[in-house]
Amino acid sequence: MxxxxxxxxxxxxxxxxxxxxxxxxxxxxxxxxxxxxxxxxxxxxxxxxxxxxxxxxxxxxxxxxxxxxxxxxxxxxxxxxxxxxxxxxxxxxxxxxxLCTNGNLSEWLFGKNGVLSWTQRLEIAVDCARGLWFLHTYSEGCIVHRDIKPTNILLGPNYEAKLSDFGLSKVIDIGETYASSEVRGTFGYVDPEYQGDRQVNAAGDVYSFGIVLLQLLSGRRVINMNASKPMPLERMARSLTKGGSIVGFADPKLEGEYSAEAFKLTFMLALSCTGHKQERPSMNQVVEKLEEAHNISVNAKASYLHKAKD
CATH class of the missing domain: 3.30.200.20 (Phosphorylase Kinase; domain 1)
Known part of the structure; x- marks a missing residue:
């Protein structure tokens, strides 16, 4: 062949x-x-x-x-x-x-590999966001990945995250869209607007990344089929902004060891990524917000350790 x-x-x-x-x-x-x-x-x-x-x-x-x-x-x-x-x-x-020796993100969130700390999760999110930002602004044309999900996020020896599996990716002119003849991607991570209009662009990756971000926060799958009334993760998260408490959305494996301020910032960022296409942030804006959340978390931990030492 x-x-x-x-x-x-x-x-x-x-x-x-x-x-x-x-x-x-x-x-x-x-x-x-x-x-x-x-x-x-x-x-x-x-x-x-x-x-x-x-x-x-x-x-x-x-x-x-x-x-x-x-x-x-x-x-x-x-x-x-x-x-x-x-x-x-x-x-x-x-x-x-x-070879990425620590497997993929899905194994850590839903398997038995161990528990990722809050700062590790933020660092993984920052790494992924930087990778997507690079793809979307690549000099030869915007590369739309089209299949961002935990199994396609691999972790190196120091848990540095790397995007993988570019089999569905599409190179288009920056700022342009591509009309797809069929919907490609993975259930639960595909932008609902793309399913309707078949228009491939960077905003679709932003949506998928937002879903992954919600999974990093909650440790939940995209939809809980074991629940009496299965609800997509994004809808569940959005419902909490209408009078509910986002504290209950946090992954129990974190055991409360995270910055509440950084958690809320990241939670709201994830919802903006999964909002209407025209209102979604660009990946460089996502990187900035995640780095802010990471700095808040690192400083909060340093302050806590300093007080504990005193």
Whole structure:
């Protein structure tokens, strides 16, 4: 299978032997997880570099493969997972990424990996926001991710967050929109306005990020199907602004150890991200607000420790 790849990215091409060497012939013991386009394996290249390798075997996802190579081959940012190489072998495709050793955000929020502290959550949010800000203002055109969700937010050794999985991403002129023939994305994270008008632009990513922000605050899934009356997370959060208390929205795992001021600031920011498209903040404005919330939290903790010491 021959794919029309951009000439600038040809230096990334890796031989199939390197893929098989790195993963011990795609051994099940190296299996990490599975996405819509294929399975992901942990591997070690011949140069001793630890990597994650996505194996795409469904012909229907060749477009996904091409888009990731095209969009990520030359895009570099500390908060984007680095694409290190690709392999095009017969009917199979492989994408090679840097390995993020602490898994994905979903595992930490909903799994049994442990508990992320309040400041860690804010730092993860800042990292993601910076990554999206970079994508939306990229010099070659605005890159709209279109699938921001906890499983696509990977965590490095120091819990630094990196956006991953650019299979649905779309490059458009900055400030412009693209008319999509079909709604793409993940249930619960897709902008309702995009579902209606099919217009792809940066505001859709802002909405998805707002949902992730609500999940960082609450530790809840996008919709609780176990509840007697299931309600989307965004609607639940918004209902609390009409006379309710947002304290009850905080993740119980935090055990109250967070700055109330920073929590409210972040909560209101999340609601603005999920508001009407024309009223949503840009990602640089989101970064500023989150950095403010982080500074408030750090200063509050320092003040508390100082008083405790006295």
């Amino acid at each position: 021959k794919h029309d790849l951009p000439k600038k990215s040809r230096y990334l091409k890796v031989h199939i032997k390197e893929i098989l060497y790195a993963t011990n012939n795609l051994d099940q013991s190296n299996y990490i997880g599975e996405g819509t386009a294929g399975k992901v394996y942990r591997g070690v290249l011949s140069n001793k570099q630890h990597v994650a390798i996505k194996h795409i075997i469904d012909d229907g996802f060749v477009e996904t493969f091409l888009r990731e190579v095209r969009n990520l081959a030359l895009v570099r940012h500390p908060n984007l997972v680095t694409l290190l190489g690709y392999c095009d072998y017969g009917d199979e495709c492989f994408l090679i990424y840097e």
